[in-house]
Amino acid sequence: MNPELVVVKAKAETLVRAQGINQTWGDRHVLQNIDLAICENEIVTIIGPNGCGKSSLLRILLGLHTADSGKITRRKGLRVGYMPQKLRIDDRLPLSVTGFLMLAPGARKERVQEWLERLSITALAKQPVQRLSGGEWQRVLLARALLIEPHLLVLDEPVQGVDIQGQRELYQLLPELRNELGCGIVLVSHDLHLVMAQTDRVICLNGHVCCSGHPDQVSISDEYNSLFGNQSGHQQGHQNGHQLAPLAPISELAPELAHYTHHHDHKHCADGHIEGSEECTHAHENVSKSEGHKHD
Amino acid sequence: MISWWLLPLFAGLGVAATAGPLGSLVVWRRLAFFGDTLAHGALLGITLGILFDLHLTLALIFSCSVLALILLQLDKYTGIASDTLLGILSHSSLAIGLVVLSFFDNVRIDLMAYLFGDLLAVNQNDLLWIFAGGSLVIGLLIWQWRGLLASTVSEELAAIDGYPVKRLKAMLVLLLALVVAISMKIVGVLLISALLIIPAAAARPLAKSPEQMAMLASLIGMISVCAGMAFSFIWDTPTGPTIVVSAASLFVMSQIFNSVRR
Numbered sequence: 206m207n208p209e210l211v212v213v214k215a216k217a218e219t220l221v222r223a224q225g226i227n228q229t230w231g232d233r234h235v236l237q238n239i240d241l242a243i244c245e246n247e248i249v250t251i252i253g254p255n256g257c258g259k260s261s262l263l264r265i266l267l268g269l270h271t272a273d274s275g276k277i278t279r280r281k282g283l284r285v286g287y288m289p290q291k292l293r294i295d296d297r298l299p300l301s302v303t304g305f306l307m308l309a310p311g312a313r314k315e316r317v318q319e320w321l322e323r324l325s326i327t328a329l330a331k332q333p334v335q336r337l338s339g340g341e342w343q344r345v346l347l348a349r350a351l352l353i354e355p356h357l358l359v360l361d362e363p364v365q366g367v368d369i370q371g372q373r374e375l376y377q378l379l380p381e382l383r384n385e386l387g388c389g390i391v392l393v394s395h396d397l398h399l400v401m402a403q404t405d406r407v408i409c410l411n412g413h414v415c416c417s418g419h420p421d422q423v424s425i426s427d428e429y430n431s432l433f434g435n436q437s438g439h440q441q442g443h444q445n446g447h448q449l450a451p452l453a454p455i456s457e458l459a460p461e462l463a464h465y466t467h468h469h470d471h472k473h474c475a476d477g478h479i480e481g482s483e484e485c486t487h488a489h490e491n492v493s494k495s496e497g498h499k500h501d
Numbered sequence: 502m503i504s505w506w507l508l509p510l511f512a513g514l515g516v517a518a519t520a521g522p523l524g525s526l527v528v529w530r531r532l533a534f535f536g537d538t539l540a541h542g543a544l545l546g547i548t549l550g551i552l553f554d555l556h557l558t559l560a561l562i563f564s565c566s567v568l569a570l571i572l573l574q575l576d577k578y579t580g581i582a583s584d585t586l587l588g589i590l591s592h593s594s595l596a597i598g599l600v601v602l603s604f605f606d607n608v609r610i611d612l613m614a615y616l617f618g619d620l621l622a623v624n625q626n627d628l629l630w631i632f633a634g635g636s637l638v639i640g641l642l643i644w645q646w647r648g649l650l651a652s653t654v655s656e657e658l659a660a661i662d663g664y665p666v667k668r669l670k671a672m673l674v675l676l677l678a679l680v681v682a683i684s685m686k687i688v689g690v691l692l693i694s695a696l697l698i699i700p701a702a703a704a705r706p707l708a709k710s711p712e713q714m715a716m717l718a719s720l721i722g723m724i725s726v727c728a729g730m731a732f733s734f735i736w737d738t739p740t741g742p743t744i745v746v747s748a749a750s751l752f753v754m755s756q757i758f759n760s761v762r763r
Contacts, residue, residue: 267661287661294654298529299708308651310662353662 218245220283220357220389221266226275228261235261236272237413243357248383248390250400250420253410254432259393260290262410263361266391286355286388288346290362294334302329302337302345309352320348324378340371347375351382358382358390379403398424506730512623512631513726513744516684516696519635521719522642523680524697525704525711526673529653534584535572535674536694538591539681542568544598544690546682547615552605558630561685565678568594573674595690618689618741620730627686634683638676645669650711688741695745696722703752706759721751 219242226239235258243249243266253259264270265277267287294300306317321327324344329337337345343363350358364372380403383390394400400420407423409415415428423429527536546564550557575586602612614622642649652659652666660666681693688696700722701714708714729744736743 269657269660285661287658289655289658292655292658295529297702297705298653299705299710299714300654301710304710305654308647308654308659310647310651310664349658 218280219243219278220245220280222278223262223266224276224278226262226265226272226277228258228265228272230261235412236265239275239410239414241408241414241417243389243391245356245389246383246387247405248379248392248403249406249408250392250394250404251408251410252394252396253415254395257411259395259410260361263359263391263393267359280356283357284353284355286350286353286358288343288350288358288360288363290365290393292342292346296335300334301331302326302334303331305334305345306349306352309349312352316352317348320351324348339365340367343367343371343375351386354386355388358386358388359393360390361393362395363392376400376403506621506734508625508628509620509623509740510726510730512628513620513687513730514723515628515631515635516680516687517700517722517726518719519631519638519680520684520697520722521700521704521717522715523638523676524701524722525715525718526642526649526653527677527694527697528701528705529711530673532674532677533694533698534587534591536677536681536697538572538587538594539565539568539678540685540690540693541591541595542598543681543685544615545594545601548598548601552601558627558682561682562679565682566675569674569678570671573671614689615685616689616691617739618685618687618692620687620740620744623686631683634679638680641672641676645672646712649673688744692741692745695748696725699745699748699752700725703748703755706755706762721755722748725751 222242224240226236227234228236239258239262251259251262261270265272265275267285268277268279294305302321303314303317306312306320307314318327318330321330324347326341326344326348329341329345334342334345343365347360347363350360364375367375379390379392382388392400392404401424404420406417407420408417409423409426409429409432411432415432416423416426418426527533543561543565546561546568547557549555549564550560553560572587572590575590599612611619613619648659648664648666648669651662651664652669656666680697684693684696701718703721704714704717708717725744725748728747730740732738732747733740733743
C-alpha cells in the first residue's frame with residue numbers, strides 16, 4: 206500500500222453521510238436505522254442479498270427518494286456520477302453514443318472523445334445506443350457518469366451482463382479512477398469476491414448494516430457468511446481474500462470462507478460489527494491493518 | 502391583395518412546424534394519449550368559454566393548461582394505470598363537453614368545425630395566435646432541449662445530473678396544452694394528436710439524431726399541410742382530414758423506404 210495514499214485517506218472529507226435512515230414499503234421494514242458515510246478517495250462496496258434494501262438505500266443516498274426518517278447530508282456542490290444497473294432506451298429515439306454522452310450537463314465534444322478513448326469504445330461513437338451489447342452499454346454508461354467529473358461515483362451492479370474479461374477490466378479501472386479523480390466510489394454488488402481486491406470498505410446490508418469494514422475482515426465474519434455462506438461449509442479458518450482468485454464463482458469460494466451457517470438474526474447482528482463505526486477516520490485504520498497486502 | 506388561401510396555408514404551416522419537435526417529444530415519451538385527452542377536454546373549454554362569454558382562444562388555452570396540470574398530478578397520485586385513467590378522462594370530458602353544449606339552444610356553434618377543424622375559416626387573428634404561440638413553444642423547446650432530452654432518456658439520471666426534471670415535465674405538458682389549443686381550428690379536436698404523432702413517426706426511420714427527427718417531423722408536417730390543402734381543393738374534401746390522410750401516406754412511404762433500405 207502506498208503510504209501517501211494513507212495520508213490522503215486520513216484527511217479525507219466526507220462526501221455524503223446518512224444518519225438513522227429508516228424506510229418502510231408497505232409492511233416491510235426495508236431499511237432500519239442505517240448510518241453510513243462515504244469519503245473522498247475511498248471505494249465502498251455495499252453488498253447484500255436480493256431484497257436487502259440495497260437499491261432503496263442507493264436511491265435515498267442519491268436523493269431520488271426521501272426516506273421515511275433519517276438525515277442525508279451531502280457536501281456542498283457535490284457532483285454525483287451515477288451508473289444505473291440498467292437503462293433501456295426506446296427504439297423510437299434515434300440516439301448515437303456520442304449524442305447520449307453529450308446529454309451529460311456541461312459535456313463537451315473533446316471530453317466525450319477522451320473518455321471514449323480511455324474506456325476503449327471510440328469505435329462505438331456513432332453507433333445507435335440501442336444496438337450495443339451489454340458490456341459496451343455498461344462502458345458508455347460509465348463514460349456518462351465520468352463526464353460530469355464526479356466527486357462521488359455510484360455504480361449499481363456494474364457488471365450485469367458483462368463477460369468475465371469485461372468485469373475484470375472494469376474493476377481494475379476503479380482504483381485508477383479513484384486515484385485520478387480523487388472521487389469516492391460506491392459500488393453495489395451481490396458478490397463480494399468480484400470486487401474484493403478493489404474495495405477499501407465493505408458494508409454488508411440486510412435491512413440494517415450487519416457488518417462493515419475491510420473486505421478481508423468482512424469476508425470471514427459470521428454475519429457475512431450467514432448471508433452468503435455455503436450451507437455445507439463448516440470449515441473454520443481465516444482465508445485471506447486477496448489470495449483467492451478474484452473472479453472465481455462464489456460456489457467455489459464459499460466453503461472455504463464459511464465459518465458456520467445459521468439463520469440470520471437481527472439481535473445477533475447488533476453486536477456483530479467488526480468495524481462498528483462508520484467514521485471516516487476508520488478508513489485510515491483499515492488501510493494500515495491491511496498493509497503488506499498487494500492491492501493490484 | 503392577399504389570396505384567400507394564403508392565410509389558411511400559413512396557419513397550417515405554422516402549426517405543422519411547431520408540432521414537429523413537440524410531436525417528437527410526445528412520441529419518445531409516450532404522451533400520445535395525453536395529447537388526445539387534452540384535445541378532447543378542450544371541447545369542454547370551448548363550451549365554458551361560450552357560456553361565460555370569454556375570448557375563445559384564451560378559454561381554450563386556459564382549460565387545456567388546467568387539464569394538463571390536473572393530469573400531471575393524477576398520474577402521480579392515483580393507483581390507476583395511466584392509460585386507463587387517460588381513457589376515462591379523455592372520453593368523458595368529450596362527452597361532457599357535448600352534453601353541456603346541447604343545453605344551450607340559443608348558442609349557435611359549428612360543432613363540426615371544432616371536431617374536425619375548419620382551416621379555411623382561419624382569420625388574421627388566429628394566424629397571429631398560431632405564430633406567437635408557435636414561436637414561444639419552439640423557443641422554449643430549443644432553450645431547454647438538452648434537459649428535455651436527458652429526462653426523456655432517463656428521468657432518474659437527469660435528476661441526479663441536476664436537471665429540473667419535474668419542472669421540465671410540467672413545461673412540456675403546458676406547451677402541449679398550448680399547441681392543442683391553438684391548432685384546434687386547423688384540424689379539430691379529433692385529429693390534433695394525429696398532427697403531432699404521424700409526422701414524428703414518419704420522420705423516425707429517416708433520422709439519425711433526435712434533432713434531425715424533430716426537424717424532419719416539422720418538414721413532413723408542412724408537406725402534409727400543403728398536400729392536404731391541394732388535394733382538398735382538387736377533390737373538394739374536408740381540409741383537416743385530408744391533411745391527416747396526407748401525413749399518414751407519408752408515414753406509410755417512410756416505412757416502405759425503411760424496409761427497402763434494410
